[in-house]
Amino acid sequence: MSSAPTQPDLILPSPPAATLIYDDWYPAMRAQGLRRGQTATTLLLGLPLLVGRTHEGAVFALRDSCPHRGIPLSCGWFDRSGVTCKYHGWRFDPVTGQCRDIPSLTPVDTLDPSRIYAGAYPCVERDGYLWVYVPAPGAGRVRAEDVSAPVPELPKFSAKFRSAHLTAELPCNVDHGIIGLMDPAHGPFVHQSWWWRSGKSIHTKEKQFEPIPQGFRMVAHAPSANSAPYKLLGVYGEPVTTTIDFVLPNRRYETIRCGDKWFASLTTVTPVTPTASRIDVVAAWNIFYSVPLVPQIAQAFGRRFVEQDRQTMVEQARGLRYHPALMLIDDADRPAKWYFALKQARLKMAESGGAFVHPLDGPVTLHWRS
Ligand code: FES
Ligand SMILES: [Fe+2]
Numbered sequence: 448m449s450s451a452p453t454q455p456d457l458i459l460p461s462p463p464a465a466t467l468i469y470d471d472w473y474p475a476m477r478a479q480g481l482r483r484g485q486t487a488t489t490l491l492l493g494l495p496l497l498v499g500r501t502h503e504g505a506v507f508a509l510r511d512s513c514p515h516r517g518i519p520l521s522c523g524w525f526d527r528s529g530v531t532c533k534y535h536g537w538r539f540d541p542v543t544g545q546c547r548d549i550p551s552l553t554p555v556d557t558l559d560p561s562r563i564y565a566g567a568y569p570c571v572e573r574d575g576y577l578w579v580y581v582p583a584p585g586a587g588r589v590r591a592e593d594v595s596a597p598v599p600e601l602p603k604f605s606a607k608f609r610s611a612h613l614t615a616e617l618p619c620n621v622d623h624g625i626i627g628l629m630d631p632a633h634g635p636f637v638h639q640s641w642w643w644r645s646g647k648s649i650h651t652k653e654k655q656f657e658p659i660p661q662g663f664r665m666v667a668h669a670p671s672a673n674s675a676p677y678k679l680l681g682v683y684g685e686p687v688t689t690t691i692d693f694v695l696p697n698r699r700y701e702t703i704r705c706g707d708k709w710f711a712s713l714t715t716v717t718p719v720t721p722t723a724s725r726i727d728v729v730a731a732w733n734i735f736y737s738v739p740l741v742p743q744i745a746q747a748f749g750r751r752f753v754e755q756d757r758q759t760m761v762e763q764a765r766g767l768r769y770h771p772a773l774m775l776i777d778d779a780d781r782p783a784k785w786y787f788a789l790k791q792a793r794l795k796m797a798e799s800g801g802a803f804v805h806p807l808d809g810p811v812t813l814h815w816r817s
Contacts, residue, residue, distance in 0.1 A: 510566025
C-alpha cells in the first residue's frame with residue numbers, strides 16, 4: 448500500500464512546530480570538506496548561520512546577518528582580514544564577531560567600531576561535526592568560555608577505531624524525530640529486512656531503564672538475539688551487552704561491548720527550524736577492525752536503516768500536517784512520554800532559572816513486544 452500525495456504542497460496546512468531547547472550544543476553540519484579559508488551557510492534552530500574555518504584553522508559560526516542592516520554576511524567576502532559585509536564594507540572578526548572597521552567613518556566620528564558585534568556563537572569541531580552553542584534568543588553575546596555545558600562526544604574505547612557518518616533531512620519537527628529515535632515498537636515494521644528483523648520475529652521484551660542526568664538509560668542488557676548484527680558478534684565468543692542513553696536536548700548514545708571489541712554511535716535529531724529537523728549519526732567501532740570492506744558494508748546497511756526511518760517520517764509528516772489528535776500508550780511509548788517530561792522540565796528550568804527537576808525518580812522495567 449503506497450500512495451503519493453494528491454495535493455500540491457502549497458495548499459496543505461502548515462506542519463506542526465515544536466518548542467525549541469536553547470542554551471545547548473547542536474551539530475550544525477559536517478566539518479569534513481570545510482577547508483581553511485572556506486565558509487558555508489546553514490540553518491540551526493531557525494537561525495541562519497555563516498560557518499567557516501579561518502586561515503589559521505579555527506572554526507566559527509556567525510549569525511548570517513549584518514548587524515548594520517541585516518543583509519546576510521554570506522553575501523560578502525571572507526579572507527584573512529575577516530568577514531566583510533557586501534553592503535557598506537563593515538569588517539568583522541569571524542570568531543568573536545567583533546567589528547574591526549567601518550570604512551565610512553571619518554576622524555570627525557566618535558563611534559568606536561570595536562563596540563559593535565555581529566552575532567557569534569561558540570563553535571567547536573568534534574567527531575566530524577561543527578557543534579554550535581545556541582543561546583536563548585535575546586541572551587546577548589555568549590563566549591565559549593562562558594558555556595558550562597560540555598560539547599557532546601561519541602565515546603571511544605580504544606586508540607584505534609573506524610568511524611562513519613550518516614545524515615538525513617527529516618520533514619517533521621524535532622519532537623517527532625526524537626520520539627521516532629527512541630521508539631522501541633517500530634523495528635519489526637519499519638526495519639523489515641532479512642539481516643535485521645521481520646514481523647514474524649516479534650516477541651516480548653523486558654528492559655530496565657533508569658534516570659541519568661538530563662535523560663534516561665536502557666540499562667546494559669544482552670541485545671535482541673534475533674538480529675543478525677548481534678549474532679555476528681557471537682564470533683568473538685564473549686558476552687555482548689548494549690546500553691542506550693537518551694540525553695537532552697536530542698542525543699541517543701548506543702554502546703555495544705563484547706570483551707575489548709566495541710561499537711558506539713551518537714545519533715542526534717536537530718531542529719533546523721521549528722517544523723523541520725535533521726538526523727545525524729556518527730558511529731565508531733573496533734569490531735572487525737582489519738576485515739576489509741566492513742566500513743563500507745556497515746555504512747551501506749546504516750544508510751538503508753536511516754532511510755527506512757526517514758521515509759516513514761516523510762509519510763508521517765504528510766499526516767501530521769492535518770494536526771490530528773495523537774496518543775502515547777504504555778509501555779511501548781513510555782520513552783516518548785519521558786522525553787516530553789524531560790523537555791518540559793528543561794523548559795521550566797530555563798523559564799524559572801531554578802534547578803532541573805528530573806521526572807524519573809528511579810529505575811523502571813518496561814515491557815513491550817517488538
Ligand atoms: S549592512 Fe552590512 S555594512 Fe551595512
Ligand atoms: Fe528506526
